[in-house]
Amino acid sequence: MQGTEKILVFCSREICYCSGNFFAHRLADAFEQLGFDTEVCEFTREDDFDAVLTPLFGKPYRAIFDFNSLLPRLAAEDGTPVLDLLDGPFYDYILDHPLFHYNCLVSGAKNFHAIVLDEGQAAYVRRFHPQLKTVHMLPLGAVEAVSHGRKGAARGVLFSGTYDSPDKVYEIVKASPEPIRSMTKSIIDQRLSEPNLPMEEAFSRYLEREGLSLPDSQFALMMNAMYPADAYIRDYFRTAALDALLRRGIPVTAVGTGWEKYRPCRSDCFVREKGVSFELSFERIAREQVLLDVSPIFNRGIHDRILAGMANRTAVLTDENPCRSARLSARRDVMFYSLKDLTTLADAAEELLTDSALLELIQEHAYETFRANHTWRSRAEEILSWQA
Numbered sequence: 001m002q003g004t005e006k007i008l009v010f011c012s013r014e015i016c017y018c019s020g021n022f023f024a025h026r027l028a029d030a031f032e033q034l035g036f037d038t039e040v041c042e043f044t045r046e047d048d049f050d051a052v053l054t055p056l057f058g059k060p061y062r063a064i065f066d067f068n069s070l071l072p073r074l075a076a077e078d079g080t081p082v083l084d085l086l087d088g089p090f091y092d093y094i095l096d097h098p099l100f101h102y103n104c105l106v107s108g109a110k111n112f113h114a115i116v117l118d119e120g121q122a123a124y125v126r127r128f129h130p131q132l133k134t135v136h137m138l139p140l141g142a143v144e145a146v147s148h149g150r151k152g153a154a155r156g157v158l159f160s161g162t163y164d165s166p167d168k169v170y171e172i173v174k175a176s177p178e179p180i181r182s183m184t185k186s187i188i189d190q191r192l193s194e195p196n197l198p199m200e201e202a203f204s205r206y207l208e209r210e211g212l213s214l215p216d217s218q219f220a221l222m223m224n225a226m227y228p229a230d231a232y233i234r235d236y237f238r239t240a241a242l243d244a245l246l247r248r249g250i251p252v253t254a255v256g257t258g259w260e261k262y263r264p265c266r267s268d269c270f271v272r273e274k275g276v277s278f279e280l281s282f283e284r285i286a287r288e289q290v291l292l293d294v295s296p297i298f299n300r301g302i303h304d305r306i307l308a309g310m311a312n313r314t315a316v317l318t319d320e321n322p323c324r325s326a327r328l329s330a331r332r333d334v335m336f337y338s339l340k341d342l343t344t345l346a347d348a349a350e351e352l353l354t355d356s357a358l359l360e361l362i363q364e365h366a367y368e369t370f371r372a373n374h375t376w377r378s379r380a381e382e383i384l385s386w387q388a
Helices: 016-033 049-056 098-105 119-128 166-174 180-193 199-209 216-225 228-247 278-286 304-311 322-327 343-354 356-373 376-386
Strands: 006-011 037-042 063-067 090-093 112-116 135-137 157-160 252-255 270-273 290-293 315-319 335-337
Touching: 006 016, 016 037, 016 063, 016 278, 016 376, 098 112, 098 119, 098 216, 112 119, 119 135, 119 199, 119 216, 157 228, 157 278, 166 180, 166 228, 180 199, 180 216, 180 228, 199 216, 199 228, 228 252, 228 290, 228 343, 278 304, 290 304, 290 343, 304 315, 304 356, 315 343, 315 356, 335 343, 343 356
Parallel strands: 006 037, 006 063, 063 090, 090 112, 112 135, 157 252, 157 290, 252 270, 290 315, 315 335
Antiparallel strands: none
């Protein structure tokens, strides 16, 4: 009987804005709705791992989940991976490029599966970490705000997310030893000119141009060493997108940590707000008419910020990529713009803020798309279909 099967959801790592905790509980709630007995286990590095984990060993589970998990790094005294002591398939929901999780992905655990947010990153894990049982691409879900979105007037654009100065990130690149420094600079230059170019493809092009080749295991290790390239691209385009809006005189409110490092070209149009917990971010988004998404680090995927806007009838401006174009309808689910030409962002923002009929059409159509395809329940149903 389905109702007698158990599912275990971990929250082993504190992620910014308590998002890991939030995702764990939403996924667990979805499995509960589908009739499964679901247990959530939260712990941190400060806890006694033996006390937390030992009672779970040997208990049968239909499936086990975590987000950016710490578990693959843990082992028993005899060296056995902790994941091998848990009775059920383990799925690590990886929330950024898998290059950041190299040490976890090479753990050697026997029943290890990965869920990633990007089609290209799924292909990356399949190729460079073939020891994993399965790899799936699945965007996160979203929820509706409790307030149901008591919105203000359509006067500006909201961006919700963290920020760091790209110049500060580039200092890490410049301080790297050779050949890492030259490789990383090349990857950054390529991705600035081609924002939809995946990092691993940029690295492959560099190697080909230099007449070099690497075994897959070494390729993945070098990708991990060049992590600042991904961080730089993220913050470079966040800076450029806000600059493009402010130069046009479009008001922008940025909510999150690190925005004191941003130097707006027009301070009269820019407002900073402190970050809030992930759960409260939906309430903040629901009060706005227009939400900005800038996520070139998922250039074959759909960032959860997009879905958060759709769930709360907030029209989303997002950078176009092949995955989003295939899964979301332009001018009905979202408004697309091009990172190669950010005047398209300012144009799209102006159109949304001045055309109330278009704004309402997108808000309502996107909400229906969310309800049909992007709830946490729909995510849980898709996960269960993998095991059918």
